[in-house]
Amino acid sequence: MANSNLPRRIIKETQRLLSEPAPGISASPSEDNMRYFNVMILGPTQSPYEGGVFKLELFLPEEYPMAAPKVRFLTKIYHPNIDKLGRICLDILKDKWSPALQIRTVLLSIQALLSAPNPDDPLSENIAKHWKSNEAEAVETAKEWTRLYASDA
Amino acid sequence: MGLSNFPSASEGVLPVLVINTVLSVAVLKNMFRSMLQVVGGSPSPSSGANSEQESHESSRERRVSITQFKALSKDIGRRSSGSGWKGVTMVECCVCLCRFEGNEEVSELPCKHYFHRGCLDKWFHNKHASCPLCRSMD
Numbered sequence A: 001m002a003n004s005n006l007p008r009r010i011i012k013e014t015q016r017l018l019s020e021p022a023p024g025i026s027a028s029p030s031e032d033n034m035r036y037f038n039v040m041i042l043g044p045t046q047s048p049y050e051g052g053v054f055k056l057e058l059f060l061p062e063e064y065p066m067a068a069p070k071v072r073f074l075t076k077i078y079h080p081n082i083d084k085l086g087r088i089c090l091d092i093l094k095d096k097w098s099p100a101l102q103i104r105t106v107l108l109s110i111q112a113l114l115s116a117p118n119p120d121d122p123l124s125e126n127i128a129k130h131w132k133s134n135e136a137e138a139v140e141t142a143k144e145w146t147r148l149y150a151s152d153a
Numbered sequence B: 001m002g003l004s005n006f007p008s009a010s011e012g013v014l015p016v017l018v019i020n021t022v023l024s025v026a027v028l029k030n031m032f033r034s035m036l037q038v039v040g041g042s043p044s045p046s047s048g049a050n051s052e053q054e055s056h057e058s059s060r061e062r063r064v065s066i067t068q069f070k071a072l073s074k075d076i077g078r079r080s081s082g083s084g085w086k087g088v089t090m091v092e093c094c095v096c097l098c099r100f101e102g103n104e105e106v107s108e109l110p111c112k113h114y115f116h117r118g119c120l121d122k123w124f125h126n127k128h129a130s131c132p133l134c135r136s137m138d
Helices: A008-019 A103-115 A125-133 A135-149 B009-040 B043-056 B069-081 B117-125
Strands: A025-029 A036-042 A053-059 A070-073 B065-068 B105-108 B114-116
Touching: A008 A025, A008 A103, A025 A103, A036 A103, A053 A103, A070 A103, A125 A135, B065 B069, B069 B105, B105 B117, B114 B117
Parallel strands: none
Antiparallel strands: A025 A036, A036 A053, A053 A070, B065 B105, B105 B114
16 A cells, blocks of 8 residues: 555644644645655745645655755646646756655745746756746746736636 | 977976976885785775775765664764754655654765665666755765
8 A cells, every 4th residue: 555654754744734723824634645745835025926826746655855856836737846747857856856845845946936937047048048038028028927827726 | 380389398397307206206206005915014005995995985974874863863962062054854855755763774865865775775876966955966
């Protein structure tokens, strides 16, 4: 079973996430698989994503915490470091992972990435190009996508 | 260009001097070491062999000091009472999020961060060499 032999670290992290959630972030484990989390991140204020509610999925692989969680946006988002499949270009999810990081710190980093897009290390070439050639227009598109896809229906 | 220029005779003197110095230092070191072994008698050859063995271990293993948590926390108390070193006793291991118990073995890195021995070993066995907390590679 997926939920038997769940490491104590995962149980502790889950308890703390539920009892002291980070501002603008919610993460709750799925009932049938405690390694799978449904995540919601509010678009940070003063970013093009303000007012949006972004859904993500987070999965803790067998090797966690020796390997990073797998995280993906489910909500469509216009961001140079997130591709159309929702995959995220973030160093701590790859080579900069450390077992001292947690679900909470990963989600806070993703929230920070929404406030500070980095078109110099892009995952979506076209969006990054747009961002670098005409930032004002790219920000407008991001706002438009937030209204279209990330507003609560 | 640089590659096609062979060093002239005058330029060649310096490397030769350097090599000679290195070689003679090495010879002197060996002589000194064997003298020490003779003077020190029987215990020193074995301790010499030990240090040799340690130096063959990976640097990662050498920089870890393993103690029981109760000894380490006492030591941290002592260090922090000294000049300026601000000792912070971590109560839980950031890898497993469990408290350190007095008789548990903890591994301390040169950056003064420490973890359960088993937790740090797992990270290192995963082909990593950095401190989980500050990423220092010392």
